[in-house]
Amino acid sequence: MPSSSTDGRSKYLRVADELIESIKTLDPHDSLPSERDLMQTFGVSRMTIRRAIEQLGRQGIVYQVQGSGTFVTDPEVVTKTLRLTSFTEDMERRGLTPSSSTLSSSVEPASGEVARRLHLEPGTEVLRLERLRLADGEPMALETCYVPPIGIGWTEFEPAGSLYAQMKAHGINVDRAAQTIEAVNLDRDQAHRLDQPVGAAAFRVTRVSYRETGVPVELAATLYRGDRYDFDLVISREAP
């Protein structure tokens, strides 16, 4: 048993961590030691080294050239993959303080569209929540979400808090979501609630969230103020 780092993580992840540390002393486009050298250094097989380097490559930290070597990427491109987050988490990541005001909350039969997207029989009762989302006390987004019956009593829900956090507390882990992002002009009512001029540009994000099993757990339509919100991400050419 190795004296250092006996956490439960895989060996290649620990190697990756150590490689990241040693890369910090290198300049862009400097070459790393060859994989065969690294085998000796870390005392692991070549495949383990390659898996570690593969990790770094996916994070954009290094790039490899066949026949030539492994090199440090010019660090301009920090990987910022778009990740599925709740509004609360999203705002905190942006350094803003989230809050929320519930505009309406009701249990009602799912309409055809809602039922279809949540894989429910039309008429099944769902929780409908309409909330104004604030960041640093100022309106940021207007959200309408629908939650299907998933074993949590409607009355237990705390509309002000993070939906995902409350689901997690009940053993429901949201895994991924399909979303559509549109650019729209705010109508009079929306503009008024968001404290924006009528016709101002906004994002409309329509999202269906799923747990690992593929069962939908939330349908949300959110209007984000265009002057306060944007998407910032790094995308790659090939499927990562």
Added chain:
Amino acid sequence: MPSSSTDGRSKYLRVADELIESIKTLDPHDSLPSERDLMQTFGVSRMTIRRAIEQLGRQGIVYQVQGSGTFVTDPEVVTKTLRLTSFTEDMERRGLTPSSSTLSSSVEPASGEVARRLHLEPGTEVLRLERLRLADGEPMALETCYVPPIGIGWTEFEPAGSLYAQMKAHGINVDRAAQTIEAVNLDRDQAHRLDQPVGAAAFRVTRVSYRETGVPVELAATLYRGDRYDFDLVISREAP
């Protein structure tokens, strides 16, 4: 030497192709044969099978559960990761016919902002291209892009075609890009050129593209019509 498929591609990619074919006959959440079964079926080692399945996993076609098996993803949630594409590729994927009209094309010294984002000395000459992008003959986007000197003669560039394709032909492979997506209102001039009412909502996408070495190869600011364009993607909760 195998009788079938002796193309230059790797064995695991050929296995992946065959797996995709056989998956088409399965339903969502059906399980694939175990990796050890597939070894027998394809007559390859387990690692080759795993690399093939890894490909499918990255494309969101299957998912794996330790101790349980490999399963077909529900096609509703099949990955539509935002990938780095040229306008031409993007439109074709949407089933539209792209075309382009060059509004202006010039070689000029890079301004401070452009130079900074392309890692150039201010004043370095760059190609500035202003194009109206059409889909099915109707305006879709208005694009201004800056290309640094990357070993391609300015005069060789064909503004009408795909920039990425031309770069690739010169051995420059675009690998990833950092982009910011904003929601904005069109001003009078932009609206006129996009055949939209003044103030209509649009996406402003600002993108810096990099080759795998981290060297910037393009800066582009594109205005997409909000009524014709949207982003459709699947995001996951955990990072790779």
Added chain:
DNA sequence: AAGTGGTCTAGACCACCGC
């Protein structure tokens, strides 16, 4: 307990780059 995917080893050969 049996079967699954997850990790790891110690080799091997190939394709490509630079000298």
Added chain:
DNA sequence: CGGTGGTCTAGACCACTTC
């Protein structure tokens, strides 16, 4: 040519799920 990364093999043990 030697050195590099890219692929592949035939094993092995572990962690986990399912029964």
